[in-house]
Amino acid sequence: MNNITQITHPLVLHKLALIRDKNTGSKDFRDLVEEVAMLMAYEVTRNFQTEDVKIETPIGKTTCKMLSGKKVAVIPILRAGLGMVSGILRLIPAARVGHIGLYRDETTLKPVEYFCKLPQDIGEREIIVTDPMLATGGSAIDAISMLKRKGAKNIQLMCLIAARQGIEAVVEAHPDVHIYTAAIDEELNGNGYIVPGLGDAGDRLYGTK
DSSP: OTTEEEOOOHHHHHHHHHHHOTTOOHHHHHHHHHHHHHHHHHHHTTTOOEEEEEEEOSSOEEEEEEEOSSEEEEEEEETGGGGGHHHHHHHOTTOEEOEEEEEEOTTTOOEEEEEEEOOTTGGGEEEEEEOSEESSSHHHHHHHHHHHHTTOOEEEEEEEEEEHHHHHHHHHHOTTOEEEEEEEEOEEOTTSOEESSOSOHHHHHHTOO
16 A cells, blocks of 8 residues: 555664563553654654755855754544654654544444644644554544544554554545554454554553553
């Protein structure tokens, strides 16, 4: 599919293996998720526009490239998506951060909205939606739909692990959204968890059950 990029940098793959390991504790898990998000953000921002600017070094004047065009907004899907935000902000500290609250109904496996707070100029920004896991795709589809209703136009989705079923669902619902992931797993279990995946990302980030 043209609108999905799998990031296979050796550092990303190494850290993702540690994230998957059930013996990795919450503190290390949080640190690793942040680090992988930062490394992935390098690829997600590859096509950001630049412009020529004139500066003066301690030696002389020169023309350099700096980012131009639309500003950035990072929109985590609560709560697990929060774990990826700090890593992105380390590379793009001026980015605004919005929040979308969705939880999965344990019976229907469908997402339920409970919170939405976005920058006022969301329609003018390059948007990176973060969620560590793209399983059924329901939460991502609803979050992106919510953003579009608020006027957002330029949206990218960043996740650590994506199930093929979730990818196909998001592509069908939002063919204009590019998906970035560090791994593609083939299946979901009966509870809607990615196999082999990494378990419940929110619980592992925050030490809850």
